Amino acid sequence: MENTAFKEIAELKKEMHELKTEIERLNGICHIGFVLTRERDLDKLLPLVMTEISKAIDADRSTLFLVDWERMVLRSKFAENLEIDRIEVELKMGLVGLSVLSGKLINTANAYEDLRFNPEIDGKTGFRTESLISAPFFNNEGDVMGAVELLGKETGIFTKEDEKNVLKVTSMLTKINWDSEKDTDTAKKMVYELRKLTECKRGALFLLDRVNGELISVMAEGLEQDIHLSLNLGIAGLAAITGQELNIPDAYSDIRFDKRTDEKTGYRTRSLLCVPIKDQSDSVIGVIEVINKKTGVFSDSDMDLLKALSSIVAISVENAILLQEQNRQFRSLLEVLAASIDAKDHLTAGHSQKVTEYSVKIARELGFGESEIDILSVAALLHDYGKLGTDDNILKKSGKLTNEEFDHIKQHVANTRNILDKMYFMRKYRDVPLIASCHHERLDGSGYMNGLKEDKIPFMAKIIAVADVFEALTAQRNYREALSPEDAFEILEQNAGIKLDENIITALRKNWQKAIANESLQDRVMS
Ligand SMILES: [Fe+2]
Structure with missing residues (x-):
């Protein structure tokens, strides 16, 4: 009897452990999604974040303002439950402006009793503000970028717990790249996160160069220089050509594996997981590769994970390519302008x-x-x-x-x-x-x-x-x-x-x- 009970407990413990690992993984995926989408999908991400937070703390509506220091105004980037698509208010008026200028959270039960409140927005929206909470958010360098404002707590006044939750959201907003121009670190972060999730030693991201029939590494951990892989050789090339993912438990006993990269880098590949990255029209634009699972071979769930992530990676890669092309176009235009003067x-x-x-x-x-x-x-x-x-x-x-x-x-x-x-x-x-x-x-x-x-x-x-x-x-x-x-x-x-x-x-x-x-x-x- 006792023995069975022990077994059951052990079984349960094991399940709980598995569940915990699964949750950790899911969190990891969410985190990556956040890192990747932060630059250009703000328009999708912000409504999500804002609606969630106002749901979580029972607010009637939420608004996110970005500050324009040149013109000293606050402009809404997202406004929940609002008919007008943009609100613009002077920075030096009102409670939101005050929270931006002071860099501090403001929580008030009755806005109209607060002398600093600016009823101008209410006049525009037809909404009567009662309770209000406003917190500034910053970029990575610590500059104030704007503020999050929540109005109308259903039970009357925002609590200390609500304040904490709002601060959690504003600290999350710090991670967003508000300048949205830097793209160089994204690939690095992405590969790092992938490697952590699949518990392996190395990870690499390759982009396909169709003209030269090569895969070129955008980011390969542990390597100083870019590597070029021929499409006709090796596992990554095969994944790119066939569009199929590959899970290789033992590279050296697989005849399709090309040992030459290992010979060049002095690194020994054992297990290997390779997934093609496809664009929106389903053609291959690159390959993600993770090498040497710490605990032996890669599982099916590692494969599922990598496949799920490759679609997010695809968006980021396409964005990066687009940005590069835009930059190139901008440069060439400038050079033509300059040459025409000379x-x-x-x-x-x-x-x-x-x-x-x-x-x-x-x-x-x-x-x-x-x-x-x-x-x-x-x-x-x-x-x-x-x-x-x-x-x-x-x-x-x-x-x-x-x-x-x-x-x-x-x-x-x-x-x-x-x-x-x-x-x-x-x-x-x-x-x-x-x-x-x-x-x-x-x-x-x-x-x-x-x-x-x-x-x-x-x-x-x-x-x-x-x-x-x-x-x-x-x-x-x-x-x-x-x-x-x-x-x-x-x-x-x-x-x-x-x-x-x-x-x-x-x-x-x-x-x-x-x-x-x-x-x-x-x-x-x-x-
Ligand atoms: Fe001059």
């Missing part, structure tokens, strides 16, 4: 390109991050775009310019500003028009178009200024021959700290000397 005069052909090249070199020397370098290079490419409106005869004149003619030339920076202000730039690039149009400002205020001084000039504009002068001096002009780099540096240095930034000039010189050292090294190797 083409006005054969002597200035390539000027914008070269100024960009020097600016980027200076920025690297100064330790700029890639994202800042990107912004700088867009501004540098477009800095002279306003020359589109400059008279060709004046631009190409070989003699000395009259005062009127010089005034006309100066006008090109104002034109640059006007044209670029009309162009739509993504959030990240919003300072490009300002930076580009300040490239003739000088530290002592002697520059144009606004005679800005020192700190009033954007630092990136100071970089472009040095690059611009250096390029102009070392290139041939209608009115003089090209100067040697040494002579050009001498002129720059005469102006250091007076008109041009000294550190920037030093950075350019350093970079120049390094390039010369490299060249002479190469010459020695060649000879």
Whole structure:
């Protein structure tokens, strides 16, 4: 008797343990879903999160506001149970604004008794606010991005428990990439999560290159370099060609396995799970692979998991490809624009390109991050775009310019500003028009178009200024021959700290000397 009871308990314990593991897995899947969807599926995700939270704490309606610091307003990104699709209120009015500005949660039982309450939204929506709870949320860097507001607790007042739940949601919102431009880390995180869930040693994500018949690793753990796998060889290639998933318990006894990658990397593959990633039209765009299950071989449930995840991965991969294509298109457009300006005069052909090249070199020397370098290079490419409106005869004149003619030339920076202000730039690039149009400002205020001084000039504009002068001096002009780099540096240095930034000039010189050292090294190797 006793024995059976023990057995039953043991059985039950085992089941409970299995259930617990299953729940942990499900949580893991949800987490990945969250990580992956966070960038571009906000419109789907936010309503879900907001409706859930208002259900959980018995609120009548919920709204999520994003703050626009430039215009100092709060704009609704999601509003539950509302007819109007967008609410916009001034940041410095009302309780939500207060929670954003103070960075603190606000909980009030009767809004109309609170002097700080702004009844303007009620006026627009026809809803009468009574109890209200509002909490700010932040991005990863700790900047306030907006606030979550919940109205109308059914039992009258929001409790301490409700406050805790709201804070849970706002801390979750921190993980969202509100700038939605960075995509580089997604693949890394994804593979890491996959590997954790399937309890294996390594994971990799490959994208299919149909033109060259290869799989190229986007992310392969434990490897520094990208790996290229031929489609005709190996398990990953087979999964890509057939569109079928494969579970290989012992790679070295499977003739389809290609040992060469192991030979190259010095890693020994034992068990292997491989699932193709398919796009919306069901064609294969890549492969996910996990290697060496810690406890032996991969199970059917590992396979199910990987298959379920591959569809989420597919969305993320398609998004990443789309983003890449958009970036490429943006770049090529900029280069065409820049080239069209330089083409006005054969002597200035390539000027914008070269100024960009020097600016980027200076920025690297100064330790700029890639994202800042990107912004700088867009501004540098477009800095002279306003020359589109400059008279060709004046631009190409070989003699000395009259005062009127010089005034006309100066006008090109104002034109640059006007044209670029009309162009739509993504959030990240919003300072490009300002930076580009300040490239003739000088530290002592002697520059144009606004005679800005020192700190009033954007630092990136100071970089472009040095690059611009250096390029102009070392290139041939209608009115003089090209100067040697040494002579050009001498002129720059005469102006250091007076008109041009000294550190920037030093950075350019350093970079120049390094390039010369490299060249002479190469010459020695060649000879
Ligand atoms: Fe210029």
